[in-house]
Amino acid sequence: MPVNMIVCCKQVPDPEAPPAVFKVVNNKMTLPPEVKPVIGQYEEFALEAALKIKDTAGGKITALSLGNNFVRDVIKKALAVGADELVLLEDKAFEDGDSWSTANALAAAIKKIGAYNIIFCGRQSSDWDAGQVGLGIAEILGIPAVTLARKVEVSDGKAKVERVIPDGYQVVEVTLPVLIIVTSGIGALRYATLKGIMAAAKKQPAVWKPADIGLEPSKLGAAGRRSKLDKLFQPVKESKCEIIGGDTAAEAGAKLAARLREAKLL
Amino acid sequence: MDFDLSEEQNLTRQAIRAFAERQIAPIARELDEKEKFSAELTHKMADLGLLGCFVPEKYGGSNMGYISYAIAVEELARVDASQAATIAAGNSLGIGPIYYFGNEKQKQEWLPRLCSGECLAAFGLTEPDAGSDAGSSRTTATLEGDYWTINGHKIFITNSACPLTGVIIVQAVTGKHEDGKPEISCLIVPSDTPGLTAKEMKDKMMWRASNTGELFFDDCIVPEANLLGKRGDGFHQMLATLDGGRLSIAAMGLGGSQAAFELALQYANSRIQFGRPIGSFQVNAFKLADMALEIELARNLLYKTCWLRENGRPITKEAAMAKLFCSEVMRRCVHHAVQLHGGYGLMKDYEVERLYRDQRILEIGEGTSEILRIVIARNIGVSGRAI
Ligand SMILES: Cc1cc2nc3c(=O)[nH]c(=O)nc-3n(C[C@H](O)[C@H](O)[C@H](O)COP(=O)(O)OP(=O)(O)OC[C@H]3O[C@@H](n4cnc5c(N)ncnc54)[C@H](O)[C@@H]3O)c2cc1C
Ligand SMILES: Cc1cc2nc3c(=O)[nH]c(=O)nc-3n(C[C@H](O)[C@H](O)[C@H](O)COP(=O)(O)OP(=O)(O)OC[C@H]3O[C@@H](n4cnc5c(N)ncnc54)[C@H](O)[C@@H]3O)c2cc1C
Numbered sequence: 001m002p003v004n005m006i007v008c009c010k011q012v013p014d015p016e017a018p019p020a021v022f023k024v025v026n027n028k029m030t031l032p033p034e035v036k037p038v039i040g041q042y043e044e045f046a047l048e049a050a051l052k053i054k055d056t057a058g059g060k061i062t063a064l065s066l067g068n069n070f071v072r073d074v075i076k077k078a079l080a081v082g083a084d085e086l087v088l089l090e091d092k093a094f095e096d097g098d099s100w101s102t103a104n105a106l107a108a109a110i111k112k113i114g115a116y117n118i119i120f121c122g123r124q125s126s127d128w129d130a131g132q133v134g135l136g137i138a139e140i141l142g143i144p145a146v147t148l149a150r151k152v153e154v155s156d157g158k159a160k161v162e163r164v165i166p167d168g169y170q171v172v173e174v175t176l177p178v179l180i181i182v183t184s185g186i187g188a189l190r191y192a193t194l195k196g197i198m199a200a201a202k203k204q205p206a207v208w209k210p211a212d213i214g215l216e217p218s219k220l221g222a223a224g225r226r227s228k229l230d231k232l233f234q235p236v237k238e239s240k241c242e243i244i245g246g247d248t249a250a251e252a253g254a255k256l257a258a259r260l261r262e263a264k265l266l
Numbered sequence: 267m268d269f270d271l272s273e274e275q276n277l278t279r280q281a282i283r284a285f286a287e288r289q290i291a292p293i294a295r296e297l298d299e300k301e302k303f304s305a306e307l308t309h310k311m312a313d314l315g316l317l318g319c320f321v322p323e324k325y326g327g328s329n330m331g332y333i334s335y336a337i338a339v340e341e342l343a344r345v346d347a348s349q350a351a352t353i354a355a356g357n358s359l360g361i362g363p364i365y366y367f368g369n370e371k372q373k374q375e376w377l378p379r380l381c382s383g384e385c386l387a388a389f390g391l392t393e394p395d396a397g398s399d400a401g402s403s404r405t406t407a408t409l410e411g412d413y414w415t416i417n418g419h420k421i422f423i424t425n426s427a428c429p430l431t432g433v434i435i436v437q438a439v440t441g442k443h444e445d446g447k448p449e450i451s452c453l454i455v456p457s458d459t460p461g462l463t464a465k466e467m468k469d470k471m472m473w474r475a476s477n478t479g480e481l482f483f484d485d486c487i488v489p490e491a492n493l494l495g496k497r498g499d500g501f502h503q504m505l506a507t508l509d510g511g512r513l514s515i516a517a518m519g520l521g522g523s524q525a526a527f528e529l530a531l532q533y534a535n536s537r538i539q540f541g542r543p544i545g546s547f548q549v550n551a552f553k554l555a556d557m558a559l560e561i562e563l564a565r566n567l568l569y570k571t572c573w574l575r576e577n578g579r580p581i582t583k584e585a586a587m588a589k590l591f592c593s594e595v596m597r598r599c600v601h602h603a604v605q606l607h608g609g610y611g612l613m614k615d616y617e618v619e620r621l622y623r624d625q626r627i628l629e630i631g632e633g634t635s636e637i638l639r640i641v642i643a644r645n646i647g648v649s650g651r652a653i
Contacts, residue, residue, distance in 0.1 A: 076277060077280065192277060196315075200274070201274035201277070
């Protein structure tokens with residue numbers, strides 16, 4: 001059975017950039033221009049999960065992304081590796097949302113895309129790490145969600161999913177449509193082939209504005225937040241060095257143990 | 267004028283860079299040390315579509331154009347010159363002649379297999395007594411009935427003696443023109459043809475994970491239909507093939523220069539002597555500035571030449587310039603990079619050591635720097651054929 005899939009993927013600042021270049025100014029994160037965006041690591045796993053199903057069962061993959069200032073050749077990687085279509089929710093109004101307003105907008109877009117059997121999300125975005133959007137979408141759409149998937153197989157209108165748990169994995173079966181949140185166990189995203197890149201170059205993403213998905217600007221982005229960001233700051237790390245001596249090694253050891261207990265580290 | 271790369275060109279760079287860093291970099295040093303051609307890696311590169319870069323999809327190619335092709339080779343060479351050599355020769359010297367000069371039947375027979383990486387094609391031009399003077403080939407092919415009989419000896423032929431070698435394009439003398447000059451033609455010779463023996467050439471200084479072979483033709487017989495293009499067109503086919511090949515050698519010089527620069531910059535910023543990073547001494551900062559400057563120029567010249575090629579313009583002069591300049595820029599870049607690394611740059615633990623060796627071929631293969639200066643001189647109005 002060909003499977004209709006939607007993969008939510010986010011463009012994030014390259015997490016490999018050295019932490020020192022990230023600065024917080026007026027409660028907002030700023031980045032120097034040399035930090036290039038990439039598709040988030042977990043979203044890449046989500047894409048790979050969908051591609052694996054397309055390899056075996058066939059079907060169609062629509063990549064969906066919300067943001068502003070998409071770098072076309074970054075986000076089009078989704079098409080280059082094998083997604084069939086790309087939908088971008090791209091507007092200033094989508095900026096500075098929280099997990100709720102993001103899930104709300106993505107769910108509205110998914111309704112507009114229409115027919116789907118599986119929605120794939122990454123476990124968390126590599127920039128904010130909130131890890132809530134997937135479950136939010138499932139809630140709004142009223143469909144089941146399975147988290148922490150490391151393997152997904154589809155047959156007879158059902159998905160069999162292996163879920164990672166602390167001491168092993170669990171196998172669950174769920175009826176479609178379903179939202180599946182993917183973890184790293186699924187395996188790294190395949191490389192784009194040059195033919196895939198050439199095919200992607202010929203495709204144009206659909207760009208949707210708030211009106212296209214029937215949402216009021218007041219429900220979107222910063223205006224649609226339900227959580228408020230009080231304070232964003234970079235922790236100041238202090239390091240201090242204390243030399244603990246003693247006439248003999250045993251004495252120094254005993255003093256060190258006492259000092260560590262005092263600091264509540266032992 | 268527009269200096270922006272297209273989406274697919276940027277995507278190509280990202281994809282090949284990611285592949286090269288993850289799949290090639292971890293084993294490049296070992297392959298170099300063991301002087302080992304990797305069929306497995308070649309297959310992985312073929313799976314990405316790296317063979318058949320300028321071939322239409324109907325023959326199994328990826329039809330990405332020459333700028334993307336140069337970017338792909340550049341990114342491979344940034345990590346490992348040997349793998350870049352396999353791909354550059356496989357495309358420009360192997361697939362190129364069949365695609366550009368072959369008839370429909372020959373294209374159907376070979377291109378899908380070559381583009382998928384099932385096998386590699388090699389270009390047999392150089393002989394022990396015919397190097398720069400490639401027109402002085404002594405290998406002969408005589409037509410008797412419906413068959414060509416080939417006799418002769420080729421040397422330094424990339425991709426010609428490895429497990430994946432499938433076919434050799436052989437340049438041979440097939441007769442005499444009326445003016446007494448040799449008639450030169452190219453023949454398609456499957457590598458399992460009786461009478462053809464291939465011997466791997468070992469103990470190279472550079473490109474040690476790229477396969478180089480010596481070929482012996484001893485009454486090697488192929489059907490008349492294996493003639494590539496028209497009889498007597500061989501010399502022209504060879505010149506056109508080398509024009510294309512020079513773009514890919516230039517791309518290797520560019521990628522190697524980029525690697526040398528990145529390594530040198532990183533080292534110069536972190537190595538402390540006399541209480542300061544060595545990059546903060548002006549003499550060293552100037553080296554890095556020169557490298558960055560020359561790489562910029564090399565890249566512009568190469569991409570422009572690829573653009574000319576994509577737009578069907580003549581490129582003989584520009585391709586010679588790009589190959590000459592990129593290979594000499596890399597010479598200066600690896601020289602500076604090793605110098606900045608001090609004693610450590612001479613050790614195999616440091617990547618600049620391999621870059622330094624791999625640069626050397628670039629001023630020799632597919633036209634030595636001297637021959638390229640001759641080509642340029644002839645194309646800028648300097649009089650006299652014997653320059
Ligand atoms: C690793 C490797 C891979 C190769 N792959 C291939 C391949 O796939 N196919 C292929 O056919 N060949 C291949 N070659 C051969 C290569 O193209 C030749 O080595 C090159 O053309 C030079 O020829 P030569 O080595 O005989 O040197 P020579 O031609 O003997 O040159 C020796 C020196 O004399 C100089 N010289 C020669 N003529 C002149 C002149 N008229 N004016 C001024 N100086 C001159 C040269 O510039 C050079 O410095 C490869 C070589 C190597 C090393
Ligand atoms: C094969 C070999 C044999 C050797 N044998 C011996 C031996 O027998 N005994 C021994 O003691 N050592 C030996 N050496 C070490 C050798 O002397 C050092 O490698 C050399 O002095 C350079 O030091 P370095 O490698 O630490 O480079 P660095 O000093 O780190 O230099 C790196 C770069 O920075 C530049 N640089 C450094 N300071 C300045 C400055 N103030 N202004 C401008 N540029 C600067 C250097 O010129 C160089 O380009 C040997 C090295 C090798 C490779």
